[in-house]
Amino acid sequence: MKVLRTIFLILLGLYFFVPLLAMARFAFQSVPVVLLTPEKLLEGWSISGLIEVFGNPEFQRATIVSLQLMVLAIVLTLVLLLPLAALVEIRAPQLRTLMTAITLLPWVVPPVALVVGVAATFRNTVPWFLASPYSLVPFYVLWALPFSYRALDAGLRSIGARTLYEAARVMGASTFTIIVRVLVPNMIGAIIAASVLTAALVLGEFAFAALLLKETLPTFMAEFQRSEPRAGMALALAVMLLTALIIGIGVRALRKRGMDLQAAGV
C-alpha cells in the first residue's frame, strides 16, 4: 500500500514537473532536439531570447494592456462585490442563496460562448465600446465572479462578520464606517485571494481577447511563438512563472491567516 502510494506520488510529480523542464530546455538551450545527445546536455544555454522579447515594442504594449486590465478588473471586482458581499452577510442573509446562484452563472457561459453574444448585441448598438481593449474588463470581472465572490464570502464568514457588525453598531458606527474600518481590515486575506484569482484569470484568458482581436499578453504570446519558437517558449515560461508567483503570494498571505485558497464549489 505504502509503496503504491509512493509510486503514485512520484509519477504524478514527474507528470507535473517534466513538461516545465522540457519547456525550459527548449526555451534556453539552442540545441535542436534532433542533435541533442547526453554529451551536449550542458551546451548552448542562454537567456538571450527572453531578453530580446523584453525589448520588443509589441510585447511591451501587450504587457502594459494586460497589466492595466488586471488592475482594473481587480478594482472593479472589489468595488462591485465587497460592499455587496458584506451587506448580504450582515443585513440580508436571505439573499445569500440568490447571490450564490447568480455568481455561479458566468460558469455556464464560457468566454468562447459569450463572445458570440457580445458580437451579436454590442457590435450593432455600441460599436465604440468594443473598439477599446478596456471593454474586456467587465467580462473578466464576470468570469472571475464564481471565484472572487466565494473568496470574499468565505472571508466574511471566517471573521464572524455579523458579530463584528453588531458590536460596532452598538457602539454607534455607521454601516459605511463598519465596512471600511472594521470589515475590510479583517478581510485582507479574502481580498488578496479574490484579487489573485482575478489576476490569474486576466493573465491567462485567450479566447475572448483573441476573438475580439485585442492584443493582450496571451494573444501576443500565441502569435509571437509562431515566428520565434524559442523566444516564444521562453516568454510562455516567464508568464507561467509570473502567474505561479502571483498565486503563490496569495496562498502565503492566506496561510498566514489560517485560510486556504479554495476552488469554487457548487
Next chain:
Amino acid sequence: MRRRFDTATVIVAVPFLAFVGLFLFLPVIGLAIKAFTPGGSFGFSAMQRAIEGSYRTAFINSLALAATSAILGGLLGLLLALSLRSLQRPKWLRSTVDSWSAVAAQLGGIPLAFAFIAAIGTQGVITKVLGLAGFDLPDSGFSLSEFWGLVLVYLYFQIPLMFLVMMPAVGGLKNTWAEAASIMGASPGRYWRSVALPLLVPSFLGGLLLLFVNSFAAYATAYVLNPGAQIVPLQIRFLLQGNVITGEQDLAYAIVLWTISLLLASLLLIAILQRRTAKWAAT
C-alpha cells in the same frame, strides 16, 4: 409576506445586478433571440442544423473529451487528496502539493500547450528519450492534437482542481470514525462504503461538474495543439471568423445556445444529485 430590504443593500445590489444584466444576460438573450430567428423570421432551422453533421460530431467529441478528462482528473485528484491525508512524514510535501495545486489549477491556456509540445510533441525531449529507448511515440498513434493527447494535457489543470475541491472534505474525515467503525466490527471496506464515501460524494460531484465545464469550455490549449480539432469551442471560432457567408452567423448563435443549455443542464443535474446524496449521507 413582503420582504423589505434596507436602502444600503439596495444601493450596492443595483449596480451589481445591472452589471450582470448588461454583460451576461443581455448578450445571452440577444444571441438566444437570434438563434431562434434565422434569416430574420422565427424558426428552428438554425437550432436544428447546429446539431447535425459535423456540428453533431463536434458536440459528441467535446462531450467525450470533457467527460473523460473530468472523470480521470476527478479520480486522480481524489486519489492524490486521499494519499496525502494520512501522509505525515516529509512535512514539506503536503504544503508543496497544496500550493502547487492552487497554481496548476489556473495554468491552462497557451503556455501549458507549449510546455507539452516541448515535452512530448513530435520534436519533444521525452519523445526523443523514448525514441532512444526504442519506443517510437509518434508511430504508436499517440499525438498531442488527438483525443488522448488533449486529455493528457487537460489533466494538468484538472487533477489539481479536483484536489483543491476534495481537500476540505477529505481533511474532514476523522480518524476516530474509522476506529469507531472497526471497534463496532466494520471491515475497512464497510467503513468506506457506509461512512467515508457518503461524506465525500457531494464534494466529488461538485468537483466533477467544475472539471466538466472547465474542459468543455477550454479553448486556448486546444487552439494551440490542434486549431482544426472538431470540438465545439473551435467550431465556434471557425464560424465567428468565417462569418462572411450569410446564415453561418445564425449557426454560431445556435451552437452557442446549445452549449450554454448543456452546461446549465449539467449544473442543475449536479445540484439535484448533490441534494440527494446529502440526504443519503444524513440518513
